[in-house]
Amino acid sequence: MRTRSMRWRLTWTSVKCVLVAWLVWLGCQIWQLSRSHYGFWDESQREIAAQILASMPDGLDRLPSRPRAPGTEHLRDHKMSWQVWANGRNVVYSAAAPDVPLKPDFQDGFARREIGSEAWHVYSLSDPRRNLVVQVGRSKQMIANELRTWIGMSLLAAGLILGLFMLTVWVVIGRSLRPLTALRQTLQARPPLDLTPLHAPRLPSEFTPLVGAFNDQLDRVDQALQNERRFIADAAHELRTPLAVLSAHADLARRAATGEERDAALRRLSAGVQRAARLSEQLLDLARLDADATSPALVPVEPAPLLVIVVRDFETLARERGQRISLCTEDGRILGDVDQLGILIRNLLDNAVRYAGEGGRIAVTCKPELRDGLAGMALCVADDGPGVPHEDRERIFHRFYRANGGAERGSGIGLSLVARIARTHHARIDVSDGLDGRGLAVTVFFPAA
Numbered sequence: 001m002r003t004r005s006m007r008w009r010l011t012w013t014s015v016k017c018v019l020v021a022w023l024v025w026l027g028c029q030i031w032q033l034s035r036s037h038y039g040f041w042d043e044s045q046r047e048i049a050a051q052i053l054a055s056m057p058d059g060l061d062r063l064p065s066r067p068r069a070p071g072t073e074h075l076r077d078h079k080m081s082w083q084v085w086a087n088g089r090n091v092v093y094s095a096a097a098p099d100v101p102l103k104p105d106f107q108d109g110f111a112r113r114e115i116g117s118e119a120w121h122v123y124s125l126s127d128p129r130r131n132l133v134v135q136v137g138r139s140k141q142m143i144a145n146e147l148r149t150w151i152g153m154s155l156l157a158a159g160l161i162l163g164l165f166m167l168t169v170w171v172v173i174g175r176s177l178r179p180l181t182a183l184r185q186t187l188q189a190r191p192p193l194d195l196t197p198l199h200a201p202r203l204p205s206e207f208t209p210l211v212g213a214f215n216d217q218l219d220r221v222d223q224a225l226q227n228e229r230r231f232i233a234d235a236a237h238e239l240r241t242p243l244a245v246l247s248a249h250a251d252l253a254r255r256a257a258t259g260e261e262r263d264a265a266l267r268r269l270s271a272g273v274q275r276a277a278r279l280s281e282q283l284l285d286l287a288r289l290d291a292d293a294t295s296p297a298l299v300p301v302e303p304a305p306l307l308v309i310v311v312r313d314f315e316t317l318a319r320e321r322g323q324r325i326s327l328c329t330e331d332g333r334i335l336g337d338v339d340q341l342g343i344l345i346r347n348l349l350d351n352a353v354r355y356a357g358e359g360g361r362i363a364v365t366c367k368p369e370l371r372d373g374l375a376g377m378a379l380c381v382a383d384d385g386p387g388v389p390h391e392d393r394e395r396i397f398h399r400f401y402r403a404n405g406g407a408e409r410g411s412g413i414g415l416s417l418v419a420r421i422a423r424t425h426h427a428r429i430d431v432s433d434g435l436d437g438r439g440l441a442v443t444v445f446f447p448a449a
Contacts, residue, residue: 007177011169018165022158026151041121041143042110045080045136049125052082053134061086061131079146085133102135115139179203183211195222296337296424300449303341303366303377304329310345311364314353322359325349330367332377334446336425344421347414348381348442356383361435368448371428375448382434382441393431393440418444 063086077096084092085106090099098115102122105111110123122137179202186198197215200207253265311327318325352362362383369378388396397419422429422444430443 007170007173010173011166014169015162015166019162022162026154026158029154041138042123045110045121045123045138046125048080048082049123049134049136052084052136053125053127053132056084056092056130056132056134058130060084060091063089063091065089065091077142079142080136080138081142082134082136085135087131102137106133106135176204180207193225195219195225296340298335298337298425300333301336301338301341302331302333303336303345303379303446304331306338306341307345307364307366307379310342310349313346314349318353318362321353321357323353323356323362324360325353325362325364328363328365328367332366332368333449334377334425335449336446340421340424344418344444345379345381347417348379348444351414351442352381352383352385352440356385356439360385360439363435369445371445376446377448378443378445380441380443383439384435385439387434387438387440388431396431397429415442418442 077094081094081097081102083090083094083097083102085101090101100115102115102120103111103113103124106124106126108124108126110121113120113122119140120137121139121143122135124133124135126133179200183198183200183203195218197218198211200211203211250269253262253269256262256265307327307329311325314325349362349364356362360383362381364379364381366377366379369376371378397415419429425446427444427446430445432441432443433439434441
């Protein structure tokens with residue numbers, strides 16, 4: 001598809017608007033000028049007749065009839081023919097005026113008549129004191145010739161005006177767009193990762209919102225790039241220690257002298273692999289949330305079946321640690337994204353299992369509640385582990401923050417993912433004491449569908 005420049009479009013549109021307006025005006029003028037009974041032609045004939053009558057000297061009634069000079073039969077008046085009659089005799093006349101009276105009744109006023117098979121529009125004006133009658137007339141051919149001349153001059157003038165107007169608009173638009181060209185050259189000369197905002201102080205005001213939107217996009221791209229760099233740095237930092245531990249356990253298993261030592265080293269190696277796999281999974285979840293700048297489509301979801309699936313996935317790990325997980329759910333629906341809700345529940349349970357310790361208890365509940373007049377579902381995961389000091393409870397949702405206490409330390413990613421997903425779902429998070437006044441309870445309140 002062929003596209004034209006904005007400069008050409010603006011210029012051509014402006015010219016077309018002016019041309020249409022001029023054609024309308026020209027049509028109105030032609031219609032007005034072509035009206036034979038009144039308007040421009042009548043007024044001009046009145047004025048010319050009055051001027052001829054006023055310019056005639058006294059004593060014309062004593063002049064004889066003026067004979068026509070030989071060789072004047074083919075002469076033609078260009079704009080108007082006129083006659084001066086004195087006592088019924090044609091004493092003065094234009095070069096090509098007819099031999100017969102233009103208005104035979106010699107009465108003042110306008111008339112239409114046929115003279116020599118041609119239509120004439122005539123006007124008669126008399127001076128009774130001097131017995132003079134002036135008659136002026138225009139044939140259809142004279143009117144057409146004058147109209148053509150007027151139209152030709154108008155077209156010539158309009159052509160010159162339109163040409164000058166088009167040149168002016170073209171130059172003005174070109175000068176107005178120079179800052180845009182300079183902005184394009186500035187962008188082309190930039191390094192690939194230069195995401196600093198654009199500055200175009202001389203840019204027309206119509207393009208200022210476009211530059212502002214482009215700067216906003218640059219800011220979002222820069223933020224995404226910073227998130228990617230931070231993720232790469234954080235992932236490299238977080239994976240360095242587990243990989244080193246796995247390597248150490250593998251060396252211990254390889255150098256073990258007895259089967260018992262080998263089995264113990266392999267168990268530690270297996271636990272390390274599980275921790276590294278869990279860390280990798282959390283890092284991938286974090287990267288996916290960072291990369292998805294748009295909010296997910298929230299649809300009505302029943303959290304109870306999803307909770308059953310995730311709790312069953314953690315039963316084996318909890319059994320190995322001697323822990324007990326209880327689940328209590330009630331019917332209800334919320335607006336959510338199933339994938340993100342699964343990540344949220346899995347990280348809440350992973351955090352509880354990790355910090356509850358050997359023989360700990362974990363309670364998962366989900367039931368309808370009414371908070372501040374808003375109906376919804378409250379999802380709570382509570383444990384009876386060492387818990388988190390009150391002054392640190394707000395910080396546990398920060399990325400890579402690790403709370404002290406517990407048999408092992410987490411990655412500092414799980415609860416930050418919970419906070420991210422809760423914001424996406426317009427949910428509220430509350431942190432309180434866990435079971436029997438011990439441990440930690442994290443409650444996420446989702447608005448009802």
